[in-house]
Amino acid sequence: MRRKNIFETLAGKYDIAIELKRISVLFHNISFTGDNDATIEEIVDDYRFCDWKSRGSCLNCHDMSDTLGLC
Numbered sequence: 001m002r003r004k005n006i007f008e009t010l011a012g013k014y015d016i017a018i019e020l021k022r023i024s025v026l027f028h029n030i031s032f033t034g035d036n037d038a039t040i041e042e043i044v045d046d047y048r049f050c051d052w053k054s055r056g057s058c059l060n061c062h063d064m065s066d067t068l069g070l071c
Contacts, residue, residue, distance in 0.1 A: 020070060027061075 004012070030037050038046075041061045049060055058064040 024070070 027040050029039060031040050031043065045060045049055060049058075055064060056067075058067055
């Protein structure tokens with residue numbers, strides 16, 4: 001039996017729930033952008049979310065997360 005390398009092992013352990021949790025952690029952690037500390041979610045809400053045509057009728061990132069059942 002051949003041994004797997006770390007990349008094959010990681011590929012075999014894919015779990016969508018864990019991946020969504022990782023994205024959430026990244027999305028809500030503080031990002032340092034110049035003089036203002038903000039999360040990625042805050043930056044997207046402030047500058048891009050309302051311009052995104054695929055947002056449907058969602059008002060902001062949190063509303064979209066609730067609508068999709070991710071919170």
